[in-house]
Amino acid sequence: MKWVKVLGGVVGVAALLGLGIILGHFAIPKGADPLAPSVSQDLDLEILETVMGQLDASRIRETLRELSREPHLASSPRDEALVQLLLQRWRDPESGLDSAGTSTYEVLLSFPSQEQPNRVAVVAPTGDILFSCRQSEENLTEEQAGPDVVSPYAAYAPSGTPQGLLVYANWGMEEDFEELQTQGIELKGTIALTRYGGIGRGAKAVNAAKYQVAGVLVYTDPADINDGHSLPNETFPYSWYLPPSGVERGSYYEYFGDPLTPYLPANPSSFRLDPATASGFPPIPTQPIGFEDAKVLLCNLQGTSAPAAWQGALGCDYKLGPGFQPDGAFASTWRPRRSVVFASWGAEEFGLIGSTEFTEEFFSKLQERTVAYINVDISVFANATLRVQGTPPVQSVVFSAAKQIPAPDPSRLSIYDNWIRYFNRSSPVYGLVPRLGSLGAGSDYAPFIHFLGISSMDIAYTYDQSKTSARIYPTYHTAFDTFSYVDKFVDPGFGSHRAVAQTAGNVLLRLSDSLFLPLNVSDYSETLRSFLQAAQQDLGALLEQHSISLGPLVTAVEKFEEASIALGQNISALQKANPNPLQVRMLNDQLMLLERTFLNPRAFPEERYYSHVLWAPRTSSVATFPGLANACSRAMNTSLGSAAWAEVQRQLSIVVAALEGAAATLRPVDDL
Amino acid sequence: MKWVKVLGGVVGVAALLGLGIILGHFAIPKGADPLAPSVSQDLDLEILETVMGQLDASRIRETLRELSREPHLASSPRDEALVQLLLQRWRDPESGLDSAGTSTYEVLLSFPSQEQPNRVAVVAPTGDILFSCRQSEENLTEEQAGPDVVSPYAAYAPSGTPQGLLVYANWGMEEDFEELQTQGIELKGTIALTRYGGIGRGAKAVNAAKYQVAGVLVYTDPADINDGHSLPNETFPYSWYLPPSGVERGSYYEYFGDPLTPYLPANPSSFRLDPATASGFPPIPTQPIGFEDAKVLLCNLQGTSAPAAWQGALGCDYKLGPGFQPDGAFASTWRPRRSVVFASWGAEEFGLIGSTEFTEEFFSKLQERTVAYINVDISVFANATLRVQGTPPVQSVVFSAAKQIPAPDPSRLSIYDNWIRYFNRSSPVYGLVPRLGSLGAGSDYAPFIHFLGISSMDIAYTYDQSKTSARIYPTYHTAFDTFSYVDKFVDPGFGSHRAVAQTAGNVLLRLSDSLFLPLNVSDYSETLRSFLQAAQQDLGALLEQHSISLGPLVTAVEKFEEASIALGQNISALQKANPNPLQVRMLNDQLMLLERTFLNPRAFPEERYYSHVLWAPRTSSVATFPGLANACSRAMNTSLGSAAWAEVQRQLSIVVAALEGAAATLRPVDDL
Structure with a gap:
């Protein structure tokens, strides 16, 4: 692993999963007559209908197609190319926005070394290599092996070559390591194999280090992601499930934003922390692997059986170790009452870096002016139902929008009536209503709600939780997370994408053009x-x-x-x-x-x-x-x-x- | 000395020297027609003139008379009575304000013990008392001996009975103690006699404690306050100079606001720091004395002569010690465009406590809404010239006001033209203009500018600095700081008070009623x-x-x-x-x-x-x-x-x- 300081981390970059919308606070009146009735005119329902009608699933599909054509890791040439593509569209004299610009930040990103690629191996006391994990995913659809596909790695984990006996540590929570100690297992110097889930990525290594563990492996258990399915013919490209070689990448940094410039925009001149002493990084080497490899490791461990709650779907009894068994867009002239800012964030996956830096740079004005922030990250996890997270004041405007839009399935229900079947709660005031989740720090809304105090929401379509226990769509953050995966398994026909665009667009217009802000405090x-x-x-x-x-x-x-x-x-x-x-x-x-x-x-x-x-x-x-x-x-x-x-x-x-x-x-x- | 926890420190209390004005942010339109031209109407010049004309020196005088009739130490019964008096006036159906209310806080105030009054004495090795300082001021005008006149003391200094050899330590700055050490004087266990000035009150004891000094005395040197005059017949009641027995009281607390509830309103339920560990208090016993007593102490010190810069006007050569020589209102129906809040702060002298607690309690709304804060504390120090401190955006509105008001002297100049003779600077943009000072933390504007970021100003009339080197009017914070002092020496005829009221009122109306805020950013x-x-x-x-x-x-x-x-x-x-x-x-x-x-x-x-x-x-x-x-x-x-x-x-x-x-x-x- 290797630290790379990157010039030109870019905000305004289109990312496969990133679309943020900010509403500005001020009207831009069109007329010259200051006292004309238009000053007090309420939401334009005609415009609302027009825009709803213009949102076209096939055009959304084409757009996603274009955006996802190549990998576009933050700061890569393709990432920059997509910036230009978006700029071009947003500056289009026919269909573009008032103005569009980019902000460039110099941030600390973390990439794997190409010269010294990450390796995970089982080494005999003699020094012989008994088993090696894959260094990249199986090339199932001709899209996994391109030169721009970054190898699996744990961003911001330190480099090193730890060696030690393997133990299985479940989620890698503190109580998991505590349990291993209670079972009499000496953790010092071991390598801990953990599965995704339970706590954040970086926290696994933080906890492990407290017990003097030397290194951490993280894999995705089919029980957690695939409803237990793990065979090649049960998984992508034959279904939406994660193939055995898939490895989830991601940021292992504890906070968000550029690690070296907390609270400050990462401009070239900004003060920076010393990377050697900056906090929030995993303290020990860490590497994610696929369940194909995890199975070999886990099913060959010796020692006592892991507790029932620790068992997964790899088809063997999970032991604790240590060590192995011996053998082992808008109309052209109409304008909304309030300014709308569209933003597309760079480096979200490195820890919401683009959005955070943006909020740091424009802190004053955003906090003074912003009415609300609409986040769309993974717009479609699956096509069963709407799923919204947000602060309470946005509930009513989301409900109004969802009642007005038909669900993408053939039920003829509104999105609202469909939604309430999947997520609901009993409100003392309203009776049974769809249930909004609360906002954590999982996407670019985090700095807007936590740092700036702006009413925020995150809108997506997702799956029926009674039919799958996947904690997210299975190929998430793997090399199988491709356009064809979406096209074939996530949202064939892209009706759910359209539904999300309509919902977000409807909310956007209501927030930007209503005389009174539709925030029900x-x-x-x-x-x-x-x-x-x-x-x-x-x-x-x-x-x-x-x-x-x-x-x-x-x-x-x-x-x-x-x-x-x-x-x-x-x-x-x-x-x-x-x-x-x-x-x-x-x-x-x-x-x-x-x-x-x-x-x-x-x-x-x-x-x-x-x-x-x-x-x-x-x-x-x-x-x-x-x-x-x-x-x-x-x-x-x-x-x-x-x-x-x-x-x-x-x-x-x-x-x-x-x-x-x-x-x-x-x-x-x-x-x- | 004694700690007293007081219920009912009151905001809204009238104080002799306290009048604050806050401007709210919103128009309260009077008409029912939303699009009538009145919405855009600019500053009403007729109203401005009417109000200017209504401000009457004799009525101001009567008001001050009433307010200063009795001592009204924060939290005293008289303090509470003045709250009621102000409320009554502000609620008057004919001439009162829209609404008036009080906020009550439970704050830590510091008072001298009546049972164990503070004493300063020179004690012989035998235990005989050779000399005692006064415990109260000389009763020169029948107003210094009343039961409600608080004895001289250093608020928030700890109690104790330190004994030690006396040294003279100039201002009590770090370099002063350093100089004494350089001169070979052992400071440990001594009592340091210091004079007011140079640094804040509490800082003298903080510095002294670093050198293991056991106690601190503070006096007012006639060189610093009386242009050198120190004889009884040269001072009040015969002139405006401080009499020999006058002792300056005040807060010795390092910060401002209630010491136990920083950042939080001191409501009964608010979290409080432990007084024993709260920071910012003088670490060692401290007591202020008059120059009559200081002269006895200082003129009898032995040792080498103090540096020339340390010498004062007590009529002897100041020695360093240690030890002694062997012998030794608005019109009824018109309303301004923006709301105006009048506030009269309690416990300013204990460290801006009322105003600070108020800003803590109403932090959100004040920061959201407040256009500007006008502070009038000591409205008249003397009657030579206007003196304004403020942030740059208020300069222009103060100039506009000052140009419109005649100076109180017979010169027929405007306040502006008079002002520029005393305080001026050469501006690259405007040429020669009156000079505004910058805002420190000397009065209730401090939390508004430093904590809330509200454009603020402090307005007063003051003296001709070429004619006196007094750092403030001489009886400041002494028992001679009385109405008759003001009436006879500070502002006979109260023309300067009227000038300050007109200036503040003019600025207030401009800020509250102009279509565009007169803040020249x-x-x-x-x-x-x-x-x-x-x-x-x-x-x-x-x-x-x-x-x-x-x-x-x-x-x-x-x-x-x-x-x-x-x-x-x-x-x-x-x-x-x-x-x-x-x-x-x-x-x-x-x-x-x-x-x-x-x-x-x-x-x-x-x-x-x-x-x-x-x-x-x-x-x-x-x-x-x-x-x-x-x-x-x-x-x-x-x-x-x-x-x-x-x-x-x-x-x-x-x-x-x-x-x-x-x-x-x-x-x-x-x-x-």
Whole structure:
């Protein structure tokens, strides 16, 4: 493995899986008459219908075809070529956008060495090589062996040649290594074989290193990805399942953004951390392999059987080791009320680098102006149902859009009515509704929601979870993740792609052209209420023991509820009353700024970028405010005593202050 | 001394010296017709004149009279009574404001113990008391001996009874103690007598403790406060000079805001630091005394003579010690375009506590909405000239106001023409103009500018610096700081008070009612250019030696200049063109938000509250960007080597990113 410092990591690059949409905050009026009725004109339904009709599945298909024609690893010549292709389209005088430009950053990317390719081998005490893992995937469709297909590797893992006895360590979680120790296995100097899942990629090596493990292998178990199917004729190109030689690549870096310029745009002149001491990288050599190779390793391990929960679908009893058995687009003149920025992010797979650098560079303006961020990354995982992640205020606009669009299957249901069959929940306010997931840090929305506090969503089509337990589409991040795979297995006919484009486009137009922003801020109340209840039920007694009262939190949630209901009533009344443009703008600012009020850059000083007090990472199992949950968890498990309980109280105060600020933002602007 | 935890530190309290004005961001239109021309109506000049005319010196005098009738130490019953008095006036149905309310905080205040009053005495080795300092001031005007006059003390200094040999330590700066050591004086266990000035109050004890000094006395030298005058018949009540027994009180706390709830509103439920471990307090017992007593102590010291620069006006040769010689309101129906919030801060003297807590509690909304903050603390120091501190964008509106108001003296000059005679500078753009000072942390504007990034100003009338070298009006913070002092010596006739009220009121109306905000953002260019030049001249060679280029900073400053000029031209053009209300609003947001773009809460992690990259504290003597200047200074003086130079580069990047963000905010909103 090798470190490469790359000039010209590019934002604005089209990537197979990357399409982001940002909505700007300002109207660009077309008329010259400042007081013409058009200033107050609401959403143009005719335009909405026109655009919906123009979205054409066959053209989307052609576009994806073109974009995926060649591998285009971030910073590669093809990556740059796609930048130019997108620029050309977006600058097209007939069908292009107002303006289009690129931003270039100098970022730390990690590539495998071509001179010294990564190797995984079983070596006898004599030095003889008994078995070697593949160095690239089987060339099944003539697309796996091209010179631009990067070999499997763990980006940002250090280079090295560790040797040691193999152990099987399940997901590579701390409790997994703990279990191995309990079983009497000496971990020092071993190589740990782990399977994808359970925790993030890089965390496996972080955990392993704590137990003095020397190196980590990671494979994809067919139980986790293929519904147990693992034979060549059951997998791609004969089905959508991952072939035995497929290896998932990806970033093993703990954070996102350029590792050397946290919080700063990676311009040539920007301050950089020393790569040797920068944090967040896997501490020991790490390499991903396919389940074909993993099977050879795992099914030949000696030692006691692994626990039942650790067993997979490789067709043998998984042992723990150590060691082996002895033998072993828009209309041309119409313009929306608010500016729309289309962005296509570079280096997402290296850790959301393009989007993060972009937010760092344009931090002020984005935070001042942005109404909402729409993310489309893997637009179609499969063609069963819509799947949306987002903050509560976007729920209503997504529902409005989904009710208006027919599902791509022959059911004649709307996307909404189809969706509710697969993901649903019982809302105290609305009854049974489709269930939105919450936003983690899995795609380019992460800096927008966590760092900037912008209402965000991620939209995709996905599979029926009752029919498959695949945690993602099976060829994900392998060399089999190709156009023909999509064309044949993921979305034949591309109807689901069209459905996603229509949904995102409908949401986009509603956000950009409605007189009042369609962000229903009162939908945050259900989240706050559920967080509060979890805190009361699961932490209340404990907190009481330490004389910490949840009373102020109850009051703050109630204030938020009252303010959000009153704001909604105010908007409803104004909508009937031909409102003054400045009244509209005042309310729109309140709607836009609500999400910002949940940011506190001093809340989690050790969680880089995470400032959102509702959606920061939660390690505790109690589904409540993350800072509170995590602080309680630490206080219970440490011997820090009063300092740890003081931190619990500090975190509680931070949440209360944020909710009070949010309620204040929703109340009339002349009332603090 | 004694720690008292006070319930009900009050914001909204009138204080003799405290009046703050915040401008809200939103119009409150009066008409029902949304498209009536009134929406775009500019500043109402008739209203402006009416209000100017209504401001009446005799009524101001009566008001101050009422407010200063009794001592009203923060949290005292009289303090609470004044809250009610202000509320009553502000709620008056005839002449009051839209709404008025109070915020109550539970903060840590520090008071002297009445049971164990502070004592300073000279004790013989036998234990006999040879001399005692006064425990209160001489009752010269029947106002110094009342039960509500708090005894002299150093707020937030710890209690204790240190004993030791006396040394004279000038200002109590680090170099002063260094000088004493160089002179061979053993400082361990001594009591250091220092004079006010040079550095902040609390810093004297901080520095002393580093040299193992056991206690600190602080006095006011007549050379620094009285132009050398020190005799009773030369001082109050016979002149404006400080009488010999006057003792300056004040906060010795290093930061501002409630010491136990940094960044959080001090509500009863908020998390609090442990007072025993909270930082920023003087580490050793400290007590202020009058120069009458200081003279006895200082003029009897033995040892070598103090350096010439350390000598004062007590009429003797100052020796260093150690030890002694052997013998030794608005019209009722008209409303401004934007909301105006009047605030009167509590506990300013304990470290800007009321205002800081207020900004902590209403952080989100204030930062979202506030156009500008006008501070009036000591409105009249003396009656020679206007004195304004502020950020560059407020210069133009203050000039406009000052040109419209006659000076209170018989000269018939405008306030502006009078002002320019006392404070001026040569501007590359405007030629000779009055000089605005920059905002430190001396009054309640501090959290607004440093923590929230709101364009701020502080307005006062003051003295002719060519005629007196007093660093402030002489009775400042003494028991002689009374109404009759003001009435007789500071501003007989109260013409200067009227002038300040007219200036602040004129600025307030311009900010609240002008169609375009009168914030001239291009005036920041001169500051940036001068900071840049200082960096180039004084640090350029040094930075070059360490391969750090100022090129990106030059580019960023140029971008700011271009964008601010273009924005100004855009506004000028629109002013002639009957602009659309949303165009107006868009530009006003740009003007309002500019100051916010200079905030970076991660820039100075060790400087509590300071986030403004242009106005954070600068310890280096190079008048450039403070983060850069300070980092260079540290890098030159430490043996940290490359880590210290990396911090220089990080600070440079932070400034560049902030300036790039500022330029982006000024550019058209659809252009990142």
